[in-house]
Amino acid sequence: MRKALLFALILFGIDCIFAVTHSLQYVYSGSSGIPNFPEFMTVGLVDGEPFTHYDSNIRREVPRQDWVTKAVDPDYWNRNTQIYMGTEQNFKANIEIAKQRFNQTGGIHTFQRMYGCEWDDQTGTTGGYDQFGYDGSDFIILDFKTMSCVAPVMQAVPTKQKWDRDRAFLEGQNGYLTQTCIEWLKKYVSYGKSTLEKTVRPEVSLRQKDPSSPVTCRATGFFPKGIVVTWQKDGVDMHSDVEVGETLPNGDGTFQISSKLAVKPEDWKTNSYSCVVQHKSSKDDIAVLLEEKNIRTNQGGLPWGIIIGCVAAALALVAVAVGVVLWRRSRTGYGKAGTSDTDSENSSQQQPKA
Structure with a gap:
C-alpha cells in the first residue's frame, strides 16, 4: 500500500509546463499481492486532469468531472463499465503470464497500460502512443511507424511476436489514436474548457x-x-x-x-x-x-x-501512478501515430493477451 501511495504522489510532479498541447490519456493498472486494494483500476485524463475512474471494487466507471457527463451519451458509463470488466480479467491473466516469464511466484506485481493522443491547437499537430509496463518498467511498446511492437526486455519477445501477427489489433489501435482519440480530445477540451483553463495564482x-x-x-x-x-x-x-x-x-x-x-x-x-x-x-x-x-x-x-x-488523491489516481515510468518514456518517439480529423465514436480499447 505504501509503495502504491508513493507512486501516486510521484505522479503529480509530471507535467508539461505551460504547454499549448492538449492530451487525452488512459492508464490501466492491474495488481496482485496488495491486500485490501483494487486488483484493477483505470483513470482517464484530459490535459493531465482525471475525468473518469473505474476500479474492481466499485465495478463501475464513474465521472470525476461534472462537465464530462454533458460530453458523453447516457449509455457511455454502462458501455465502458462492461468493457472494463472484460479488461480486468485480461490484466489478471497478463500478470500471471508475466510472472511465469520472469520466474516469479509471490510478492507485489503490477501490469500497466498507458495510451493516448495529443493535439496542438495552434499548429494542428497530433500524435499518439500505446505502451505496456510490468512492475514499473517498460514491457512492450507499439510502434505505429513500422506497425510492429518493440520489446525492451527478452520476456516480452513472445508477446511481440504474437502481436506483430495481429494486424487487426495494430491497425485498429492506430486508427483509434489518429482519428477517434483526437476527435474526442477536441470535444472534451471544448466541454471542459472552463475547468481546464482555470488558473489560480500560487x-x-x-x-x-x-x-x-x-x-x-x-x-x-x-x-x-x-x-x-x-x-x-x-x-x-x-x-x-x-x-x-x-x-x-x-x-x-x-x-x-x-x-x-x-x-x-x-x-x-x-x-x-x-x-x-x-x-x-x-x-x-x-x-x-x-x-x-x-x-x-x-x-x-x-x-x-x-x-x-494527498492520500485521498493518491488512492484515487494510483492507476495513473504505477504508469509513471511509462509516461516518462512516452516521449522517446516510439509509437507516434499520424494525424487525422475524422469523426468517430469514443471507445475504451482492449488488447490481446500477452
Whole structure:
C-alpha cells in the first residue's frame, strides 16, 4: 500500500509546463499481492486532469468531472463499465503470464497500460502512443511507424511476436489514436474548457526550521499543476545545493511544491538570494527575496488537511501512478501515430493477451 501511495504522489510532479498541447490519456493498472486494494483500476485524463475512474471494487466507471457527463451519451458509463470488466480479467491473466516469464511466484506485481493522443491547437499537430509496463518498467511498446511492437526486455519477445501477427489489433489501435482519440480530445477540451483553463495564482513563502537548516521555498494553492520553481543568486539561476520536491495535491483541488536551498546564513545575508516561481496564472515571475523578514519558522510537518488530501488523491489516481515510468518514456518517439480529423465514436480499447 505504501509503495502504491508513493507512486501516486510521484505522479503529480509530471507535467508539461505551460504547454499549448492538449492530451487525452488512459492508464490501466492491474495488481496482485496488495491486500485490501483494487486488483484493477483505470483513470482517464484530459490535459493531465482525471475525468473518469473505474476500479474492481466499485465495478463501475464513474465521472470525476461534472462537465464530462454533458460530453458523453447516457449509455457511455454502462458501455465502458462492461468493457472494463472484460479488461480486468485480461490484466489478471497478463500478470500471471508475466510472472511465469520472469520466474516469479509471490510478492507485489503490477501490469500497466498507458495510451493516448495529443493535439496542438495552434499548429494542428497530433500524435499518439500505446505502451505496456510490468512492475514499473517498460514491457512492450507499439510502434505505429513500422506497425510492429518493440520489446525492451527478452520476456516480452513472445508477446511481440504474437502481436506483430495481429494486424487487426495494430491497425485498429492506430486508427483509434489518429482519428477517434483526437476527435474526442477536441470535444472534451471544448466541454471542459472552463475547468481546464482555470488558473489560480500560487502563494509563495520561505520557511526554515532553524538557522542551520536549509531554507524551503513553498508554493501552494495553485492550479493547474504545471509550475517552475528556481533559486537565484544575484539574479543567476542556481543548479547546485538545490533540491526540488514533487508537485503534490492539496485537499481542495489545488497543488503545492517545495524547493530547498542549502545555504549558510552568512552567505545569504551578504548576497542576494531569491526564490522565483513561474506559473500560468501570472504573466510575471513571482520572486521572494531571501531575508529574515520573509522567513517563517517551520517547526512542524504538513498540515493534516494537506496530508489527507494527498492520500485521498493518491488512492484515487494510483492507476495513473504505477504508469509513471511509462509516461516518462512516452516521449522517446516510439509509437507516434499520424494525424487525422475524422469523426468517430469514443471507445475504451482492449488488447490481446500477452
